[in-house]
Every structure is written in structure tokens, then in C-alpha cells.
Amino acid sequence: MLIKYTQVAALALLASTAPFAYGHSVPKLIIDTDIFIGCDDAAALALANLFHARGQIELLGVMVNTPSRFGAPAVSAINTYYNHTRIPVGALKPVDNSTAAPDYARLLATAFPGYVKDGADAPDAVPLYRQLLAGQEDGAVTVVSIGYLENLSGLLRSTGDVFSHMGGFELVERKVKEMVVMGGQYPSGREYNFYNDNPSLTDFVIDQWPTPMVFTGNEIGSNILAGAVLTDHAPATDPVRAAYIATTGAGLNNYTWDPTAVMYAAFGLDDFFVYGNDVGSISVSSNGSDVWEKHPTKDQHYLAFPKKKDANVTVANAIDRWLVAKP
Numbered sequence: 108m109l110i111k112y113t114q115v116a117a118l119a120l121l122a123s124t125a126p127f128a129y130g131h132s133v134p135k136l137i138i139d140t141d142i143f144i145g146c147d148d149a150a151a152l153a154l155a156n157l158f159h160a161r162g163q164i165e166l167l168g169v170m171v172n173t174p175s176r177f178g179a180p181a182v183s184a185i186n187t188y189y190n191h192t193r194i195p196v197g198a199l200k201p202v203d204n205s206t207a208a209p210d211y212a213r214l215l216a217t218a219f220p221g222y223v224k225d226g227a228d229a230p231d232a233v234p235l236y237r238q239l240l241a242g243q244e245d246g247a248v249t250v251v252s253i254g255y256l257e258n259l260s261g262l263l264r265s266t267g268d269v270f271s272h273m274g275g276f277e278l279v280e281r282k283v284k285e286m287v288v289m290g291g292q293y294p295s296g297r298e299y300n301f302y303n304d305n306p307s308l309t310d311f312v313i314d315q316w317p318t319p320m321v322f323t324g325n326e327i328g329s330n331i332l333a334g335a336v337l338t339d340h341a342p343a344t345d346p347v348r349a350a351y352i353a354t355t356g357a358g359l360n361n362y363t364w365d366p367t368a369v370m371y372a373a374f375g376l377d378d379f380f381v382y383g384n385d386v387g388s389i390s391v392s393s394n395g396s397d398v399w400e401k402h403p404t405k406d407q408h409y410l411a412f413p414k415k416k417d418a419n420v421t422v423a424n425a426i427d428r429w430l431v432a433k434p
């Protein structure tokens with residue numbers, strides 16, 4: 108009896124400290140970010156941390172898909188600002204000193220508190236993906252890709268390990284409900300995340316990914332200007348504010364591609380977006396350009412703005428409210 112009581116007490120304790128009530132399932136996100144050059148990665152992580160604090164999503168982990176040693180510490184600085192110091196951060200290895208101007212990741216890594224000091228100390232992204240996926244129920248996870256597709260390519264090609272006997276494809280097919288991708292341009296075009304790194308990896312991941320995908324293209328974020336509000340309405344201790352000031356300048360808005368992927372992963376279309384297609388699927392060419400083909404039809408969609416006046420302003424205003432909101 109004593110043992111039983113202890114077990115009940117332990118379960119009760121678990122329940123009371125778990126961020127989400129049992130039975131209420133919220134989207135479980137893993138975000139894969141390049142976190143350099145564009146400050147919208149920082150904004151996307153701010154939104155994810157806010158939604159996590161509010162119990163609207165569970166942020167399982169964040170992966171960095173550039174080799175910069177400052178990437179993982181920059182992510183940890185943003186998580187730390189939101190008091191989420193246990194969210195695991197994975198890194199593409201080996202890390203190096205590469206930077207990109209404007210290098211806000213180095214600023215966040217060196218001038219703000221965080222729990223990862225150097226990307227070299229972070230776990231490798233691919234095994235961390237495998238560990239996080241293996242620990243979840245089937246079909247529970249949403250992957251949010253807001254940068255290069257390096258780690259995701261590594262994940263698909265991975266083989267059985269201590270976390271799961273399944274290979275990468277099977278593990279993804281089992282555990283990942285859908286992938287939301289900031290990348291490409293729709294219905295056709297050529298966008299940075301798809302071409303700048305390694306288009307053949309992009310092509311491989313997008314072509315082979317075994318579960319549904321939703322894309323938010325260049326034309327969405329290029330028409331959403333936000334973030335200026337951080338300068339006057341966020342504290343100096345907010346690393347996302349620092350990222351905006353360092354890249355865009357104080358009191359100025361910038362393009363908002365990546366936060367739209369987090370919004371969709373958390374809330375679906377909501378009143379913010381519609382699907383731009385009924386049928387078809389994406390095709391990525393070897394130079395990283397993409398085109399939406401009528402055939403074959405797969406479970407794939409790209410986002411568009413609803414056909415009403417100022418649809419982009421509505422999204423920009425929501426993002427600005429979230430960027431300066433208290434959990």
C-alpha cells in the first residue's frame with residue numbers, strides 16, 4: 108500500500124508540474140532554424156516561446172541548421188528570456204566560426220544569458236531529432252523548417268540507434284504529423300532557403316518527405332512588415348529586440364517570413380491565411396527553384412492571404428502584439 112500511495116503521489120506531482128493537462132493535446136513543435144542574417148528567425152522563436160508559455164503548443168526542441176557556433180547559444184538566449192531553460196537545442200556539426208553580416212547570433216550568444224555557451228556543446232541535431240521523435244506518440248509532432256534543410260536531410264538518411272530501431276524515413280512517417288516549411292515561392296519562383304545552401308539536399312528532403320507538408324513562401328513574409336514595436340515596447344533584456352535593432356535598426360520593421368510558419372503550426376489557417384491551392388504538389392529543381400505542379404496531387408498546400416483588404420496588416424499586427432506580449 109505504501110508503494111501504491113507513493114506512486115499516486117509521484118503521478119500527482121508529475122501532473123501538477125507538467126505544462127499541459129492530460130487529455131488536452133496541443134501541437135508539439137520542433138523548430139529547425141538558421142538563425143542568422145534575417146532577424147525573423149528570432150521573432151519566430153519568440154512566438155514559439157510565447158505560445159509554449161501559454162500552453163498553446165509544446166516546444167519540444169530547436170535545431171540549428173548552419174554550422175555557426177553562435178547559433179545554438181543564440182537560440183538558448185531567446186528561450187532563457189522566456190524562462191524556458193530546459194528546451195533542448197541541437198546543432199549541425201561540426202560547428203565553426205562562420206558568421207554572416209549582420210551577425211546578430213554572435214551578439215545574442217555573447218551579450219545575453221543562456222544555457223548553451225557554444226554550439227560545440229550542444230547535442231548533434233540528428234540524434235536529438237531521433238530522441239525527441241522516438242519519445243512521442245505516433246503522429247504527434249509538427250516539424251517547422253525555417254532555414255536550410257541540412258539536419259532534416261540527415262534525419263531522413265539516419266539509421267537505427269539507441270533511441271529507435273527505425274530508420275529516419277520510418278521514424279518520420281510514424282511520428283511526424285506534418286512539416287511546415289518556410290521556403291520557396293508560390294506558385295513558382297526561387298527563394299533563399301531552398302537555393303542558397305545546397306539545392307540537392309532541399310530537393311531530396313522536399314521530394315522524399317513522407318508526411319503532409321505546408322509551405323509559406325517568399326511572397327507571404329515579404330508582404331508582412333513587423334518588429335519595429337520591439338524597440339520601444341520590449342525591455343533591453345529581450346534578445347529578440349536586440350536582434351531587430353542589430354539587423355534592421357531601431358524603430359524599423361522588417362520582413363516576417365519565419366513567424367508565419369510558427370503561426371500556422373500552432374493555429375492552422377485561423378483567420379490569417381487560406382490555402383493557395385486545391386490540388387497538386389511542389390516540385391523543386393536542382394538549382395533550388397520551385398514550381399507548383401497540378402499533378403500529382405499530394406497532401407501539400409501553400410499559404411496565401413485571404414482576399415480581403417489589408418490581410419497582411421492583420422498578420423503584421425498580430426505578430427507585433429505577440430512580440431511584446433507577456434506570457
Ligand SMILES: *[C@@H]1O[C@H](CO)[C@@H](O)[C@H](O)[C@H]1NC(C)=O
Binds near residue numbers: 188189433434
Ligand atoms: C521570467 O521569470 C521572471 C521571474 O519570475 C519574470 O519576472 C519574467 O517576467 C519572466 N519572463 C517572461 C518573458 O515570462
Ligand SMILES: *[C@@H]1O[C@H](CO)[C@@H](O)[C@H](O)[C@H]1NC(C)=O
Binds near residue numbers: 203204
Ligand atoms: C574560432 O574563434 C576562436 C576565438 O573566438 C579561436 O580561438 C579559434 O581559433 C577560431 N577557430 C577557427 C577555426 O578559426
Ligand SMILES: *[C@@H]1O[C@H](CO)[C@@H](O)[C@H](O)[C@H]1NC(C)=O
Binds near residue numbers: 330331419
Ligand atoms: C501590406 O502590403 C502592402 C502592399 O504590399 C504594403 O505596402 C504594406 O507595407 C504592407 N503592410 C504591412 C503592415 O506589412
Ligand SMILES: *[C@@H]1O[C@H](CO)[C@@H](O)[C@H](O)[C@H]1NC(C)=O
Binds near residue numbers: 146
Ligand atoms: C531587413 O533587414 C535587412 C538586414 O537583415 C536589411 O538589409 C533590409 O533592408 C531590411 N528590410 C527592411 C524593409 O527594412
Ligand SMILES: *[C@@H]1O[C@H](CO)[C@@H](O)[C@H](O)[C@H]1NC(C)=O
Binds near residue numbers: 392393
Ligand atoms: C532553375 O531551373 C529551372 C528548371 O530547370 C529553370 O526553369 C530556371 O530557369 C533555373 N533558374 C536559374 C536561376 O538558374
Ligand SMILES: CC(=O)N[C@H]1CO[C@H](CO)[C@@H](O)[C@@H]1O
Binds near residue numbers: 199232259260
Ligand atoms: C549528426 C548528423 O547526421 N548530422 C548531419 C546533418 O545533416 C547534414 C546534411 O545531410 C549531414 O552532413 C550531417 O552529417
